[in-house]
Amino acid sequence: MRALCWNGVNDLRVETVADPEILNLRDVILKVRLTTTCGSDLHLIDGLIPTMREGDVLGHEFMGEIVDVGREVTKVKRGDRVVVPSFIACGQCWYCQHDQYSLCDTSHPKPELQEPLLGYPTGGIYAYSHAFGGYAGSHAEYVRVPFADTDCFLVPDGLSDENALFISDAAPTGFMGADFCNIQRGDVIAVWGCGGVGLMAQQSAMILGAERVIAIDRYPERLAQAEAFGAIPLDYTKVDVIEALKELTGGRGPDACIDAVGMEADGTGVQHAYDRVKQALYLESDRGAALRQAMLAVRKGGTLSILGVYALMDKFPLGLLMNKGVTVRTAQQHGQAYVPRLLEHAQRGELTPAALATHRFSLEESPKGYHMFKHKEDGCLRAVFAP
Amino acid sequence: MNAVTHDSSLDADARAAVTIGRPADELRTLWLRPDTQSRIWSHFADVTPIDERTAEWVAHGPAGGEYRWRTELAAGGTNELRWSSSDGADVANAGVLVFQPAPGDRGTELHLDVRFDPPGGPLGQALSKLFHLVPREIVLKALYKFRALALTGEIPTTDPQPAARKGGTDR
Numbered sequence: 001m002r003a004l005c006w007n008g009v010n011d012l013r014v015e016t017v018a019d020p021e022i023l024n025l026r027d028v029i030l031k032v033r034l035t036t037t038c039g040s041d042l043h044l045i046d047g048l049i050p051t052m053r054e055g056d057v058l059g060h061e062f063m064g065e066i067v068d069v070g071r072e073v074t075k076v077k078r079g080d081r082v083v084v085p086s087f088i089a090c091g092q093c094w095y096c097q098h099d100q101y102s103l104c105d106t107s108h109p110k111p112e113l114q115e116p117l118l119g120y121p122t123g124g125i126y127a128y129s130h131a132f133g134g135y136a137g138s139h140a141e142y143v144r145v146p147f148a149d150t151d152c153f154l155v156p157d158g159l160s161d162e163n164a165l166f167i168s169d170a171a172p173t174g175f176m177g178a179d180f181c182n183i184q185r186g187d188v189i190a191v192w193g194c195g196g197v198g199l200m201a202q203q204s205a206m207i208l209g210a211e212r213v214i215a216i217d218r219y220p221e222r223l224a225q226a227e228a229f230g231a232i233p234l235d236y237t238k239v240d241v242i243e244a245l246k247e248l249t250g251g252r253g254p255d256a257c258i259d260a261v262g263m264e265a266d267g268t269g270v271q272h273a274y275d276r277v278k279q280a281l282y283l284e285s286d287r288g289a290a291l292r293q294a295m296l297a298v299r300k301g302g303t304l305s306i307l308g309v310y311a312l313m314d315k316f317p318l319g320l321l322m323n324k325g326v327t328v329r330t331a332q333q334h335g336q337a338y339v340p341r342l343l344e345h346a347q348r349g350e351l352t353p354a355a356l357a358t359h360r361f362s363l364e365e366s367p368k369g370y371h372m373f374k375h376k377e378d379g380c381l382r383a384v385f386a387p
Numbered sequence: 388m389n390a391v392t393h394d395s396s397l398d399a400d401a402r403a404a405v406t407i408g409r410p411a412d413e414l415r416t417l418w419l420r421p422d423t424q425s426r427i428w429s430h431f432a433d434v435t436p437i438d439e440r441t442a443e444w445v446a447h448g449p450a451g452g453e454y455r456w457r458t459e460l461a462a463g464g465t466n467e468l469r470w471s472s473s474d475g476a477d478v479a480n481a482g483v484l485v486f487q488p489a490p491g492d493r494g495t496e497l498h499l500d501v502r503f504d505p506p507g508g509p510l511g512q513a514l515s516k517l518f519h520l521v522p523r524e525i526v527l528k529a530l531y532k533f534r535a536l537a538l539t540g541e542i543p544t545t546d547p548q549p550a551a552r553k554g555g556t557d558r
C-alpha cells in the first residue's frame with residue numbers, strides 16, 4: 001500500500017510499504033477513508049519529539065471502513081464505518097475503567113522506552129514516536145486498529161465523513177479540555193490557540209454552558225472561524241491579551257484558561273526571542289509563551305486546562321499557580337470517554353467539526369498538505385487526506 | 388556506591404512491580420502456564436517448558452551470542468514463586484515473584500526480583516552488553532506483558548511490523 005512516511009526533520013515522503021495485518025485477536029484492519037494533520041505532528045516533523053524512526057508512517061486522526069476482523073472482535077464487523085481515537089486503549093485495565101483511556105496500562109508495546117522518561121508508561125498511540133508505542137499511523141491506505149471493540153465507534157448514518165473524522169482527536173481533545181474546566185453558570189473561558197483543538201475546545205465550552213468564550217490567536221481566518229462559532233476573537237499581536245481579558249471579565253480574569261497551543265507557541269517580545277534561541281540550540285524543548293500568559297491571566301482560584309503538548313520546560317513560573325490557588329488539569333486525550341457523546345452533539349449540529357476541513361488532498365499530495373498546514377498557507381486549518 | 392550517581396537500572400539484581408486487577412490465585416495459574424512463560428520473556432530469551440517445573444532458556448546476545456540455562460521451580464509458599472538456574476548455566480540467575488493483595492479494589496501486586504550472576508562478576512553493565520538489554524528492562528517488560536495478558540488476553544505488539552518500520556535508526 002501507499003503511506004506517508006517520516007524520514008527525518010521536515011522530510012516526508014509517500015512510499016510503498018507492506019500492508020498491515022491482524023496481529024492480535026481483537027485487531028481490525030481499517031481501510032482509511034479520511035485522515036488528517038494535527039498540530040502534534042508538527043512537533044514530530046520539526047524534530048522536537050525524540051525516538052522517531054526513519055520510515056515511520058504518520059497520522060493519528062482518522063476514520064474508515066473495517067475490512068478485516070480478528071477472531072475475538074464481537075461488537076464491530078466488516079463494512080462498518082467507524083471513527084477511532086488516537087490513543088489505543090484496552091477497555092479492561094484500571095485506567096480504562098476510570099475513563100483515563102490515554103493512560104491505558106496494557107496497550108504500549110515498548111514500555112521500557114517510556115518508563116525511564118515518565119516513571120510509568122502511558123497507553124500507546126498511532127504514529128507518535130517509539131517512546132509512545134511505535135504503532136504505524138493512518139496516513140496510509142490501511143491501518144491496523146487493536147482492541148477494536150473498545151476503540152472503533154460506529155459513525156451514525158447521516159453524519160458525514162468530515163464531521164466524524166475530527167471526533168478521532170481534535171474534538172475529544174477540545175471537549176476534554178472544556179470538561180476539565182468544570183464549567184458553572186456565568187463562567188468565562190479563554191482559549192489560547194484557534195487550531196483544530198482550540199476551536200473544538202471553544203465549541204465544547206459553549207455546549208457545556210459557558211457564559212462567554214474568548215479565543216486567542218494571530219491568524220485572521222482562524223479567529224474568524226472562532227467568531228463564527230460564537231467566541232470573542234482576540235489577536236495577540238494587536239492587543240495586550242492580559243489587559244483585554246481583564247476588560248472582558250470586569251477585572252476578574254477568566255474562570256478557566258485552556259492552552260491549545262503547545263510547545264511551539266509564537267510570541268512577541270523578549271521572552272519569545274529567548275525561547276526561540278534556546279529551542280534552536282536544543283537547550284530547551286519548549287517555547288511556552290501561551291502557557292505563561294494563561295497562567296497570568298487566569299483568575300484567582302481558577303482552572304488552567306492544558307491540552308498543548310509539552311516536553312520538559314525548564315522555566316515554569318510555578319509561583320503564579322501556587323499563589324493564585326490555580327487548579328491545573330491536563331492529559332493526552334481520553335477520547336473513548338467522549339466519542340459517543342460527541343457523535344450525538346455532531347448529529348444535532350451543536351458540534352460542527354467539518355468546519356476544520358479547509359483543504360483536501362489525495363494521499364500522494366500529503367507532503368504538500370503538511371507544508372500548507374504547517375505554514376498556514378491559504379487559511380489552511382487542517383489538511384485532510386483521502387487515500 | 389555514591390547514592391546520587393547510582394543507576395539502579397544497571398544493577399544485576401533487577402526488581403519491578405505491577406498491580407493487576409485480578410485475584411492472586413488466577414494470576415499464579417496464568418503465570419505457571421507454559422505458553423505464558425515463553426510469551427512474556429520473548430524479548431529476552433526463548434523459553435521452552437520441559438515439564439511442570441523445568442524450563443530451557445536461550446538468550447540471544449548481540450553479534451549472534453547465545454546463552455543457555457535451565458531453570459527449576461522451587462517448592463515455596465502460596466504467595467510466591469521461586470526459581471533458579473541449574474548447574475552449568477551460561478548466565479546463572481535466580482528469580483522470585485511475590486503476590487500481595489493490593490489496597491482497596493486494586494487487585495494483586497506482583498513483585499518480581501531477578502538476580503543475574505554473569506561470568507566475570509555480578510555487574511549489570513556486563514550483563515547489558517551480553518543481552519543488549521539492561522536487567523531492569525528485562526524484568527519490567529516481562530511484568531508489563533504479563534499484566535496485559537492477564538487483563539486482555541493478549542500482549543501488545545507491532546512485531547512483525549508490516550507497515551514501513553524499516554528498522555531505521557532513531558532520529
Ligand SMILES: NC(=O)c1ccc[n+]([C@@H]2O[C@H](COP(=O)([O-])OP(=O)(O)OC[C@H]3O[C@@H](n4cnc5c(N)ncnc54)[C@H](O)[C@@H]3O)[C@@H](O)[C@H]2O)c1
Nearest residue numbers: 039040173193195196197260261262265266308309332333
Ligand atoms: N492533549 C492531547 O491529547 C492533544 C491532542 C491533539 C493535539 N494536542 C496539542 O494541542 C496543540 C494544538 O493542536 P492543533 O492541532 O490545534 O495545532 P495547530 O498548530 O493547528 O494550532 C495551534 C494554534 O496556536 C496558535 N498560537 C501559537 N502561539 C500562540 C500564542 N502565543 N497565543 C495564542 N495562540 C497561539 C497558532 O497560531 C495556531 O493557530 C498542539 O500542541 C498539539 O500537539 C494535544
Ligand SMILES: [Zn+2]
Nearest residue numbers: 038040061169
Ligand atoms: Zn493529535
Ligand SMILES: [Zn+2]
Nearest residue numbers: 090093096104
Ligand atoms: Zn486499558
